[in-house]
Amino acid sequence: MKTQVAIIGGGPSGLLLSQLLYTQGIDSIVLERKTKDYVLGRIRAGVLEQGLVQMMEEAGCADRMKAEGFPHDGTEISYGDEIFRIDFAELTGTPVMVYGQTEVTRDLYEAREKSGGQIECNVEDVVIHDAKSDAPFVTFTQDGQERRIDCDYIAGCDGFHGVSRKTIPETVRKEYEKVYPFGWLGVLSETPPVNHELIYANSDRGFALCSMRNENLSRYYIQCPISDDPNNWSDEAFWEELKRRIPSDVAAKLVTGPLIEKSIAPLRSFVCEPMQYGRLFLCGDAAHIVPPTGAKGLNTAASDVYYLYHALTAFYKSGSSDGIEGYSAKALARVWKAERFSWWFSSLMHQYPDQTVFDHKMQIAELEFLRSNRAAQKAMAENYVGLPY
């Protein structure tokens, strides 16, 4: 097979890039290790920055998001029984969009299929060859047959455990990592959300987040030991623990019900430098991971796609390779700021195993400063709604 851009990974980064390139008449083939149903079954992010919303519009995939998504003009932050609001609309003029990653991915798959896009699922043994040359190619096996794609460029959109990052030799690649000493137990329940906006809660018992997917589908998280097992948590035990971590008047309104999904995610900050190697470009989780506090994972993947899409378009339309050569530096400049915000917000909201009473007092002092200081609120809001591309 032959294409202009071979895209490894059919998650949100790979599909969005493929669909945007299609709008510019640039050909791509997406290689995905799993089945489409598997990819669409993964429950992950749910808060979209305006930049991602605009790219979905540009990709011609925003109709359902506009009809079914929920623009949020603010978020609430609590500590103990205290609660305050950060007003994104007033502080930045920009809302965020609550619309599940599963739905984003579904819309992108549908658009790709409608426009005859080539997505090869169930591929194995993907290997990137000659990324440093002018004639890179990718080999893989599918249904027991060995196959090959010759291409101009390769986009590594294959997530944290993919092959793309590891293709960059260790002598060139630098990795920076912080693993947090706790995880998030996340659940879905077919109950109305406890609040019309998200609530991020700092409590003596650990962090909690009240989020949502729609009017009758709530997403809740509580900080838990990373060694914990979701099966240790009965539905009743989860609801009781959540109620203890949010303000009592909010807890009194909480509608509980059977949990339809329960999983534990580790928290990690990770960045790989550089994000390109010859004709291979890393995008999204393949290059960086953030803890989910502040909803930057999917959104930072989207900003990589933005830079790469514009770089490739400039190359194919006008022959300019400036964007391509500068991709890694440009993407990383924004990645590190998203890493900082996610790290800061995580540090502010969680209880650490080695945390002293003094450390907790510092968190509360910072939360009270944030509550009362407009400049601090504006800085938080600007980061939350998304820094400019």
Ligand SMILES: Cc1cc2nc3c(=O)[nH]c(=O)nc-3n(C[C@H](O)[C@H](O)[C@H](O)COP(=O)(O)OP(=O)(O)OC[C@H]3O[C@@H](n4cnc5c(N)ncnc54)[C@H](O)[C@@H]3O)c2cc1C
């Ligand atoms: C459990 C969990 C919860 C999360 N919750 C949030 C959240 O609440 N908010 C938030 O902002 N972010 C969240 N994230 C992060 C967010 O989901 C990711 O940042 C986002 O999925 C990144 O998209 P991606 O396309 O770069 O990578 P992925 O979504 O990981 O997609 C990569 C794709 O590549 C495929 N692949 C991997 N290896 C290969 C290979 N060798 N060959 C071919 N294909 C391959 C994978 O099957 C996958 O489909 C969460 C992540 C996880 C894991």
